[in-house]
Amino acid sequence: MRRPIDLIYMLLLQTIGWMVGIANRVRQRSPAVFSASIDTIVTCSIAIGTAAILIASMVMLGFQKEITKKIAAFAGAFEITKYSGIQHPYEPTPLQVSQVSRLMADLPSAIEKVTPFVQKLMLIHTRVGVEGICCKGIDPTVVHTPLEDYLIVGRLPDLTKETYQNELSISHHLAQKLSIKLGDPVVIHTVHPTIRYRKLKIVGIYRTYFSAIDEHLAFCDMRLIQRLNNWSSETVHGYTLFLEANAAPTKPLRDTILRLMDDDLRLTSTRYKYASFYDWLTIIQKNTTIFIIFILLVAGSTMVATVMVQLMERSYMVGVLKVLGAYAWQIDAILLYNSFRTLCLGMLGGNVLGVGFCFLQDRYKYITLEPALYYMRYVPIYSHWKVIVWPNLLILATLSVVLYFAIRLLRQKKLTEALQEG
Incomplete structure (x- = not known):
């Protein structure tokens, strides 16, 4: 004798098989229909x-990702500087290494590294003219690999020597403006605290397409600027905090860093320093969200139209099934199965088109952009399984809910009409 659970399974399978058979029969129609x-x-x-x-x-x-990566490579996630009554954006008040000793001793896990920096306003003299730059010193004890990703020719200043090197890396924008090429000598001129001249060699040229960086920022050995300022190696302008790859500059992390800092130090977020770029990203995100909502509305409307056509074509069959004892949920399941199959076929084709297009763009970069407007030369693609799975789940869930309620409402109306006709 069979157990009750086996009978339930058997009835369930028979019911599912019957509904699938009816649904497949409904789909068997002439292409001319x-x-x-x-x-x-x-x-x-x-x-x-x-x-x-x-x-x-x-x-x-x-x-x-691309804009955040560029900003993080040149400015990190946070900057620590000394607080004073007057804050100069290019030459902050100097601080001592010992003032961040607590932070260095108890570094939060989200922080990858903390590097000191010094920067100085200079005049750069060439045969073409004179231009003001902000020269940022690179710490010789740290390997700055992120900066190297944006070099288009040459290298960063050599930091492996025991003494500082008279070398300079500038942006492509400045190189063109001053008619400088790799290997050219230039003369830099400083005013504060004393007037000094130095002859430097151009060893690298970088490009980010960010006007806030390319128009004024150059890189040299940190020890060179300390020497020009008559500073010891323990005196710097501030510290740059770089986060781990998957970490975000959240408020709890900021509060943790503030607790580990001296009271006369200030913590500046890169998002605040380069607010215009992040505002631009926010606008893109809002526009994309609105675009996705409209796409879902259009897709939902087309699916409802399909259900209406199916019910108009099979309204008499729906009425007959109801008279023969079919439950309402069974009729809903039959109609939902047909619509869901159309939905899945469309999504499968869309994934092939979308992922294929993005793969080709990521590999060959055939769609270019105007760098002055978009800060990069080509359309960037972020390919990750989450970027594929979550939009698909959103489409599937949204259209499935729309289909379910559309079928329930339209089926009741067409059922009444079918029974009246019968």
């Missing part, structure tokens, strides 16, 4: 909508 054409159009529209959402998500996150 109007509903068949509607299914094809809806499948194509869902495929295009899914591809558009995937591309928009990958491009938006690509912009976010």
Whole structure:
């Protein structure tokens, strides 16, 4: 004798098999039937909508990651400087290494490294003219690999020597403006605290396409600026905090850092320092969100139209099934199965189109941009499994809910009409 649980499983399988059989029978229609054409159009529209959402998500996150990466490479996530009555943006008040000893001894896990920096306003003289620059000294004890990613020719100043080197790395913007090329000698002129001249050699040229960086920032050995200021190696302008790859500059992290700092030090977020770039990213994110919402609305409308066509074509069959004893949820499941199959086929095609397009763009970079407007030369792509899975889940969940309620509402109306006709 069979157990009750086995009978339940058997009845459930028979019911599912019966509903799938009816649903497949409903789909067996001539290609010339109007509903068949509607299914094809809806499948194509869902495929295009899914591809558009995937591309928009990958491009938006690509912009976010690339711009954040560039800013973090040159300015880190936070900067520690000494607080005083007058804060100069390019030459802060000097501080001593011992003032960050507590932070260095108990470094939060989210921080990858803390590097000192010194920077100085200088005049750079060439045969073309004179230009003001902010020269930032690189710490010789730390390997600054992120900066090397943006060098287009040459290298950073050599920090491996026992003494400082008279070398300078400048931006491509300054190099063009002053007609400087790799290996050229230039004369730099400082005024404060004393007037000094130094002859430096151009050893590297970088480019970020960020006007806030490229128009004035150059790099040299930190010990050179300390020598020009008559400082010891223990005196710097501040510290740059670099975060781990998956860490974010959150408020709890900021509060933790503040507790480990002396009271006369200040902590400045890079998001505040380069607020214009992050505001631009926020605008892109809002526009992308609005775009995705409109795509979902259009896709939902097309799916509802498909259900309406199916019910109009099969309204009499729905009425017959109801008279023969079919439950309402069974009729809903049959209609939902057909619509869900169309939805999945469209999403599958959309994933092939969207992911394929992004793969080709990431590999060959065939769609270019105007760097003056977009801060990069090509459309960036952020390819990660989460960027593919989450949009697909959003599309699937949203359209499934829309389909379910549309089928319930439309089925009741068409059922009444079918029974009246019968």
